[in-house]
Amino acid sequence: MLEIKNLHVSIEEKKIIKGLDLSINKGEVHALMGPNGSGKSTLSYVLSGKDKYEINDGTIDYNGKNLLELDVDERANEGLFLAFQYPMEIPGVQTSFFLKTAINSKRKYLGQSEMDALEFAKLMKSKAEELNISTEMLKRDLNVNYSGGEKKKQEILQMSMLSPKMAILDETDSGLDIDALRIVSEGVNKLRNSDNSFLVITHYQRLLNYIKPDFVHIIADGKIVKSGDYSLALELEEKGYEEISQTA
Amino acid sequence: MAATEQTIKQVNTLGSSDYKYGFSTEVDEIRPPKGLNEEIIKFISAQKDEPEWMLEWRLNAFKVFNKLPKPQWAKLNIPEIDYQDCYYYSIPKSLKDKPKSLDEIDPEILKTYEKLGIPLKEQKMLSGIAVDAVFDSVSVATTYKKQLSDLGIVFCSISEAVKTHPELVKKYLGSVIPVSDHSFAALNSAVFTDGSFIYIPEGVRCPVELSTYFRINAMNTGQFERTLIIADKDSYVSYLEGCTAPMRDENQLHAANVELVALDNAEIKYSTVQNWYPGDKEGKGGIYNFVTKRGACRGKNSKISWTQVETGSAITWKYPSCILQGDNSKGEFYSVAITNNMQQADTGTKMIHIGKNTSSKIISKGISAGKANNTYRGLVNILSKAKNARNFTQCDSLLIGNQCGAHTVPYIESSNSDSMIEHEATTSKINEDQLFYCQQRGLNSEDAVGLIVNGFCKEVLQHLPMEFAVEAQKLVAISLEGSVG
Ligand SMILES: Nc1ncnc2c1ncn2[C@@H]1O[C@H](COP(=O)(O)OP(=O)(O)OP(=O)(O)O)[C@@H](O)[C@H]1O
Numbered sequence A: 001m002l003e004i005k006n007l008h009v010s011i012e013e014k015k016i017i018k019g020l021d022l023s024i025n026k027g028e029v030h031a032l033m034g035p036n037g038s039g040k041s042t043l044s045y046v047l048s049g050k051d052k053y054e055i056n057d058g059t060i061d062y063n064g065k066n067l068l069e070l071d072v073d074e075r076a077n078e079g080l081f082l083a084f085q086y087p088m089e090i091p092g093v094q095t096s097f098f099l100k101t102a103i104n105s106k107r108k109y110l111g112q113s114e115m116d117a118l119e120f121a122k123l124m125k126s127k128a129e130e131l132n133i134s135t136e137m138l139k140r141d142l143n144v145n146y147s148g149g150e151k152k153k154q155e156i157l158q159m160s161m162l163s164p165k166m167a168i169l170d171e172t173d174s175g176l177d178i179d180a181l182r183i184v185s186e187g188v189n190k191l192r193n194s195d196n197s198f199l200v201i202t203h204y205q206r207l208l209n210y211i212k213p214d215f216v217h218i219i220a221d222g223k224i225v226k227s228g229d230y231s232l233a234l235e236l237e238e239k240g241y242e243e244i245s246q247t248a
Numbered sequence B: 001m002a003a004t005e006q007t008i009k010q011v012n013t014l015g016s017s018d019y020k021y022g023f024s025t026e027v028d029e030i031r032p033p034k035g036l037n038e039e040i041i042k043f044i045s046a047q048k049d050e051p052e053w054m055l056e057w058r059l060n061a062f063k064v065f066n067k068l069p070k071p072q073w074a075k076l077n078i079p080e081i082d083y084q085d086c087y088y089y090s091i092p093k094s095l096k097d098k099p100k101s102l103d104e105i106d107p108e109i110l111k112t113y114e115k116l117g118i119p120l121k122e123q124k125m126l127s128g129i130a131v132d133a134v135f136d137s138v139s140v141a142t143t144y145k146k147q148l149s150d151l152g153i154v155f156c157s158i159s160e161a162v163k164t165h166p167e168l169v170k171k172y173l174g175s176v177i178p179v180s181d182h183s184f185a186a187l188n189s190a191v192f193t194d195g196s197f198i199y200i201p202e203g204v205r206c207p208v209e210l211s212t213y214f215r216i217n218a219m220n221t222g223q224f225e226r227t228l229i230i231a232d233k234d235s236y237v238s239y240l241e242g243c244t245a246p247m248r249d250e251n252q253l254h255a256a257n258v259e260l261v262a263l264d265n266a267e268i269k270y271s272t273v274q275n276w277y278p279g280d281k282e283g284k285g286g287i288y289n290f291v292t293k294r295g296a297c298r299g300k301n302s303k304i305s306w307t308q309v310e311t312g313s314a315i316t317w318k319y320p321s322c323i324l325q326g327d328n329s330k331g332e333f334y335s336v337a338i339t340n341n342m343q344q345a346d347t348g349t350k351m352i353h354i355g356k357n358t359s360s361k362i363i364s365k366g367i368s369a370g371k372a373n374n375t376y377r378g379l380v381n382i383l384s385k386a387k388n389a390r391n392f393t394q395c396d397s398l399l400i401g402n403q404c405g406a407h408t409v410p411y412i413e414s415s416n417s418d419s420m421i422e423h424e425a426t427t428s429k430i431n432e433d434q435l436f437y438c439q440q441r442g443l444n445s446e447d448a449v450g451l452i453v454n455g456f457c458k459e460v461l462q463h464l465p466m467e468f469a470v471e472a473q474k475l476v477a478i479s480l481e482g483s484v485g
C-alpha cells in the first residue's frame, strides 16, 4: 500500500524528517507515537501533498504510483485520507454540502456519475447515526463553532463516507471524551478490512486499546527509532519516550 | 438562473474560452450614424413613436448633460470616453415594426435567447418567472403578460409604458434620479433606449419573479437602459435582471438608470446578476458598466432591498442606493463583487436616512483575484429629522493572490445624535490551509476556491431568489477560474 524509503523533509531550511522508512501493507493498522515536535504531523502533510515542504531525499510509493508526483486532490481521490489534527473551519459552507462535494469529486475522478441526492442523504444519515452526530450538526457550517471533539468526529464521518484505502489519523483521539473515543474507534474498526490500511498517530496507548494496531512505531527527531507490536505501546506508557529512545 | 446554467454547460464544451456568452448574432440592424447630438435624440424618439413631452424631456436632459462636469473617478482608471465615437441606437430591422407575436420575431434573435437559456416561447417559458428580453436598444418580448395584467400589474418595456401609461411615467420618471444628478444620469435621460417598466397596484403581491434579460449585441453600441419600478401601497414585487454581451476587443458602454419607488407598506426586492463581458486577461475589451440605481422608500414602513452579484464588466461603477423618506422605512444592500484579471469595480451604496425610525443594512463582499482592483464605496447619511435611525454595515474583502487590491471607503455623516451606526470591515487573503483541507477531500484547486468563496459570499447569495441562487453560485466559481494554481 505505502512504502516510504529514506525520507528527508525540510521546511524553510529546517530539517524535520531525517531518513524515515515505513512500509504499510494492505489490511494493516500502524500506530505512530512520538514526542511533540518529532515530525508526526509533518509526515502526514507530506503524504497528503501539502506544499511548502521540501523533499530533500527519499521515495514514497503508493500502490505502485510515485506518490510525490501526484497533486493533493489526486492523492485524495486515489484513496488517501488525512483526518487532520486541527480540522479547518469553512464559513458559509454547510457540512452536508461539503460532504456531498467531496464524494462527488471522487466519483468524478473515477469517471462515475454524481451520487443521487436521495442515496447521498441515506448514506450520510446512516454514517452520522453510527457516530452519534446529529442532523442539526450537518446543517451547520463546516467545523464553524464545533467543539474540539465535534471536529474530530466530523473528520471520522468524512472518512467513513469516503471509505479511503489509506487513512492517516492525526491525533484524532485528542479532545474526545470517553464515550466519543469509543464511538469513533468503533467507526474506524467498522471500516477496517483486508483492502485498506491505517496510520494512527497518537500520544495515548488508550486509543490503541480500541483500535488494535498490527505495528507500533516510535518516532523521535524525524526518524523511526523503534518498531514493534502492540506491546511497545504498553512499554512506552510505562517508561516514557526518553528511556525508550535510549534503549533503541 | 437558466442563463448561467446554460453558460456553464457551454463553457465546459468550449474548454479554453473563458467567457461563455461571447457569441454574437447576425442580424440586420437599423442604426443611425455615430455621435451624440440633438438629431440622434430626435431620431430615437421618432423610432419609438414617442409623444412630444417625452422628446422634450430628452432634449432638456441633453442640455443638462452638456453643462455638467464629467464625474471624477476615485479609484478607477478610466480612459476618456469619446461620446461622438459611439452609436446610440441599434435595433434589429425585424423588430422595427413591432412584431405582434413571437412568430414574427427573427428566429436568429429567438435562438440567441434560447442559447442564453431564456426561452421566450410560451411552451418553453421559465416557470414562475416573467421575462422582458432587451436586445441592444429594444425590448424583444415580454412573457406572462396576460396573467400579470389580470392582477392589474403592468410589466412591459419602458418604451411601451410611455405610450400606454403616460401619467405614471410622467409622474415618476426622473423623480428618484433627477436628470441633473450627474453626467451619466443626464446622458441616460437624453438617449435611453429600453428597459423595463413595472407597476404593482395597491394591495397586490406579485406572484412571480419579474425579470429582464439585457443583451448587448451590436458593435460599438452603447446600451442605455432605463428601468422604472413602482410599488403602490401594500404591494410586493421581486425583480431580477441578468446581463451578457458578446466578446469584442473594443470597450462598450452600458449606462443604466434604474429608479424604484415604494409607497406605504410596499416592498421591492431588486436583484442583479451582472455578467457582462469582462475583457480578456490583458484587459482588452469588455463592458463599461456605469449604472445609477436608486430607490425611494417614499411611504411609511416601505422597504427596498438591493442584492447584486457583479462578476462581469471591465469596469463596474455603481452604487444602488436607498432614500429612506417614509417613517420606519428600511433599506438593504447585499453585494458580491468579483474582479479577476484586469477588471475594476467601484461599487457600494448610499443610504440616506430622512424619516424617523428608518433603518439600513449593508453587507458587501468584495473578492479580487489576478491584477484586479475592487473598491467598496459607501455613504450612510443620517439627516437631522431621522430620529432613531439605525445602520449596520459590514464590508469583507477577500484577496486571491498578491497582485490584486481591495479598498474600503465608508463615509458616515450623521446629523442626529440618537442614531446608531455600526460598521465592521475585514480584509483577508484566501486561506491556504482551507484550500489544502478541501483539496485533501478530493476537490481540485478551482473547485476548492469556488467553494470557499461561495461560503464567503453566502450571506449575500442567500438573498437572491431561490431559482437563481444555485446558478449564481456556479457563476461565482466560474468567474474565478484561473485565479489560483
Ligand atoms: N512552517 C514551519 N516552519 C518551521 N518549523 C515548522 C513548521 N512546521 C512545523 N515546524 C516544526 O517542525 C517540527 C515538527 O512538527 P510536527 O507538527 O510535525 O510535530 P508533531 O510530531 O506532529 O508534534 P505534536 O505531537 O505536538 O503534534 C516542530 O518542531 C515544528 O515546530
Ligand SMILES: [Mg+2]
Binding pocket: A040, A041, A042, A085, A170, A171
Ligand atoms: Mg502533530
